[in-house]
Amino acid sequence: MTTSTTAPPAVRPYESYVYAYPHKTAYRPLPDRPALRELWAAEPKDALSLYLHIPFCEVRCGFCNLFTRIGAPEELTTRYLDALDRQAVAVRDALGDAAPVRFAAAAFGGGTPTFLTADELERLCDIAEKRMGADLLAVPLSVETSPSTATADRLAVLAGRGTTRVSIGVQSFVDEEARAAVRPQRRAEVEAALGRIRDARIPVLNIDLIYGIDGQTERTWITSLDAALAWRPEELYLYPLYVRPLTGLHRLGAAAGPEAEALEQAAWDEQRLRLYEVGRDHLLARGYEQVSMRMFRRADAPRESQDGPEDYACQTDGMIGLGCGARSYTAALHYSFDYAVDMREIRSIIDGFTATEDFSRAEVGRYVDAAEARRRHLLQSLLQAAGLPLADYRARFGTDPREDFPAELERFADRGWLDGQAPEGLLRLSQLGLAHSDALGPALFSPGVRAAMAAYERK
Numbered sequence: 001m002t003t004s005t006t007a008p009p010a011v012r013p014y015e016s017y018v019y020a021y022p023h024k025t026a027y028r029p030l031p032d033r034p035a036l037r038e039l040w041a042a043e044p045k046d047a048l049s050l051y052l053h054i055p056f057c058e059v060r061c062g063f064c065n066l067f068t069r070i071g072a073p074e075e076l077t078t079r080y081l082d083a084l085d086r087q088a089v090a091v092r093d094a095l096g097d098a099a100p101v102r103f104a105a106a107a108f109g110g111g112t113p114t115f116l117t118a119d120e121l122e123r124l125c126d127i128a129e130k131r132m133g134a135d136l137l138a139v140p141l142s143v144e145t146s147p148s149t150a151t152a153d154r155l156a157v158l159a160g161r162g163t164t165r166v167s168i169g170v171q172s173f174v175d176e177e178a179r180a181a182v183r184p185q186r187r188a189e190v191e192a193a194l195g196r197i198r199d200a201r202i203p204v205l206n207i208d209l210i211y212g213i214d215g216q217t218e219r220t221w222i223t224s225l226d227a228a229l230a231w232r233p234e235e236l237y238l239y240p241l242y243v244r245p246l247t248g249l250h251r252l253g254a255a256a257g258p259e260a261e262a263l264e265q266a267a268w269d270e271q272r273l274r275l276y277e278v279g280r281d282h283l284l285a286r287g288y289e290q291v292s293m294r295m296f297r298r299a300d301a302p303r304e305s306q307d308g309p310e311d312y313a314c315q316t317d318g319m320i321g322l323g324c325g326a327r328s329y330t331a332a333l334h335y336s337f338d339y340a341v342d343m344r345e346i347r348s349i350i351d352g353f354t355a356t357e358d359f360s361r362a363e364v365g366r367y368v369d370a371a372e373a374r375r376r377h378l379l380q381s382l383l384q385a386a387g388l389p390l391a392d393y394r395a396r397f398g399t400d401p402r403e404d405f406p407a408e409l410e411r412f413a414d415r416g417w418l419d420g421q422a423p424e425g426l427l428r429l430s431q432l433g434l435a436h437s438d439a440l441g442p443a444l445f446s447p448g449v450r451a452a453m454a455a456y457e458r459k
Contacts, residue, residue, distance in 0.1 A: 018441030036094035053323030088131035165204035173227035211275035212241035234301035293437035324353035335365030387428025
């Protein structure tokens with residue numbers, strides 16, 4: 001028996017995907033340009049996460065608003081890795097040696113890290129290990145790839161350097177749907193790439209799929225799900241399609257005019273919710289467990305780590321991000337470099353990054369006070385299917401989230417988004433609430449963050 005996830009008409013189920021809080025559109029240039037050494041001086045450094053960002057792709061999908069550029073002129077990847085090396089040296093120096101520095105997890109993202117050649121991937125791993133001190137053979141290492149760049153030589157490097165998880169963006173196994181999403185690929189190419197990944201014997205395979213593509217039906221959605229399941233992936237991520245400003249699909253849709261877009265929005269929301277239910281139930285019936293709205297894990301799959309959340313969340317501090325699109329988190333400051341979606345702006349930022357010699361200071365970011373830290377912990381924990389143990393929240397903050405956020409939680413309960421049958425001491429979403437994670441998450445944004453995001457000038 002399935003539970004309906006149809007929303008009350010007034011609630012838009014797809015406002016935005018919350019993968020980090022505050023969002024980078026709330027960041028601003030930091031007038032004081034604080035020194036990294038001072039930022040990290042009092043931070044615990046014994047269980048850090050390390051993220052290396054590669055801002056290059058062979059193509060840019062129509063739905064993509066990631067910080068990435070298409071292709072790389074001659075020597076640009078070399079210059080980028082040179083800059084990444086300089087940044088790593090500066091950051092590791094800032095961490096100091098007064099207290100133990102240990103990395104508990106690592107990830108290469110983008111963009112498409114496997115846009116780099118096999119030799120360049122070796123150098124990327126060397127930067128993580130020899131410059132930062134991360135033991136890639138001893139910690140979970142996740143790497144993103146694409147069908148056209150998941151070549152045998154690249155995968156051999158990743159497997160040899162300790163990669164425990166490869167995530168491949170497939171989006172659809174139906175060629176017509178891939179074209180509709182402005183993602184030029186053929187199913188045969190996707191299947192060949194998946195075969196190479198399995199041949200590399202990397203323990204965890206994740207396949208990304210998208211629902212809500214123009215022309216997609218329940219039948220074609222199940223076709224993609226079954227094609228993915230044939231590879232018995234340890235993880236599957238099911239993403240609703242978004243058409244975001246300055247992306248290829250947004251430019252195509254803008255030609256239809258705002259009135260047509262408004263008329264179609266309700267029907268599109270209904271389609272995405274229906275396909276979400278179909279996908280969720282299809283996977284649950286085939287031995288997968290739901291970790292979040294997006295993430296499903298095969299019940300017998302190995303866990304990458306016994307510590308921390310399975311789906312990425314930033315409740316806890318201690319993230320080191322290297323690269324011009326990466327975030328870093330301390331308890332008091334989230335920082336990065338400038339952010340853009342427009343290709344010309346991205347190219348300019350990448351060029352500026354590769355020319356940078358001094359990486360010892362934070363340039364762009366947002367300070368996080370105690371109230372925002374509570375809000376972030378609640379938001380990121382609640383979006384996990386496992387929910388938030390109230391004891392964990394009390395241990396960290398000395399308060400109860402029901403006292404700190406009474407209006408928000410009461411509103412969620414009124415909408416049926418909270419699980420009334422959850423065990424005592426656990427705040428957990430209902431199936432309806434999980435389905436509406438992209439409405440619930442933004443509803444927890446603070447007024448200050450909302451104002452900063454609204455004032456952000458897109459570029």
